[in-house]
Amino acid sequence: MKDLVAIVRNQHLFAPGETVVVAVSGGADSVALLDILFRLEDERLNLVVAHLNHCLRGTESDDDEKFVSDLATRRHLPFVAIRVDVASFAAAEGFSLEDAGRQARYAFFHEVARRRGASSIAVAHHLDDQAETVLIRLLRGAGGTGLSAMTAAGDSLVKRPLLKVSRAELELYLNSRNLTWRTDSTNSDTTILRNSIRHELIPTLRKYNPKISERLAATAEILAADEELLEHLTSTAFDRLASLDGETVAFGVEALLKEHRGLRLRLYRHGLQELRGDLMRIALTHLEAIDRLASSDRPNARLKLPGSLRVERCYGRLSFTCAAPQTAQRWEQVVPGEGSYALENGMTLAVRRVERPQDLATGAKDVAYLSADTAPFPWIVRPFSLGDRFTPLGMTGSQKVKELFINEKLPLHERGRVPLVFSEGEIIWVAGVRVGEKGRVTSATGAVLRVEILDITP
Structure with a gap:
């Protein structure tokens, strides 16, 4: 049997002493993940068990919550749970139950991480999940970015330590440790796409290749490495070709059209990501429409894209904006x-x-507690500027504030509204978003300051 503790440790996803939110549903995968992280004795991780009750299966959902609570109690770990009526949320927003559940879970996990000062969120996606994700995205028409699927060190704080471990290996591990788990009755419902792929498509493909899950996961890993390189090239080209003016991303058409079409499409994606913080509902057809606009003989034309996005060609300039942008004002207080x-x-x-x-x-x-000892007055408050950096609570290295906004999916046109609070030249609070390490309140802190920002809508 594989040493799963060693497999997780050797990925070096977690720093010694780090606070980690562990997403635990009660299923086999997440129970194994919690046990493995608990056994990383050298790392001395501070684990926080988080569980979202989807309220979809009545008493069965409540029993799952109780099971996870007991699991945390036996290990003397803090437990945080929330109940969300996912069915109502899905109906109100027009999402599928799967998409609504995913959005609710990750919003909850990030909020727990923020409140607990955690710098990682550990989720239990494994090799078979990866294979299923590749097939789902292939069926929906994804390109290289989508087919690279999930990575061990994902966006924002999310870590996936089990991507090289199969579901069968996890169950073998649990049995060897005499650990029990809960089984979600909806996992057998093949009207759900992922379940259909798991129970019908993959068994069929296994007739052609018995190791189909391993091959699909390996393909995703190769594509992820390619994506990392391509994204680096795109980012470099974006810095060279694009300009940021207030809430507008702009390209010079002449220089843009000298680039390869594949790079141009990636530059458009990058620009839209900068503006809105995500690429939801942006498809290849939208990127191709932008490219036709850029190469058109018409000197003036515009496109309307999903999510209040606008692309305008005005002579030699191609501009990306959000509808009704707010003018950024420079001030300092x-x-x-x-x-x-x-x-x-x-x-x-x-x-x-x-x-x-x-x-x-x-x-x-919009409320934070800060240490008056490590963040002394006077403070300076001002809007965000490009190049601003800070050390988020619970982390050691610095991060660009711009990267924080991207991870939090804060659109470009809203970033200028977020006040930054400085003490001794360092950011102690990105107001309404994240506390800085410099302002951390500890057991040794004397005076504590309660800070609140009113009328902020990040």
């Missing part, structure tokens, strides 16, 4: 101490000294 401060962007920053709370989790993004 000094906060000398406690009090309420009206900011020039129409928001209000309220600062007051409080007793150190038992639980630093505020339950709201």
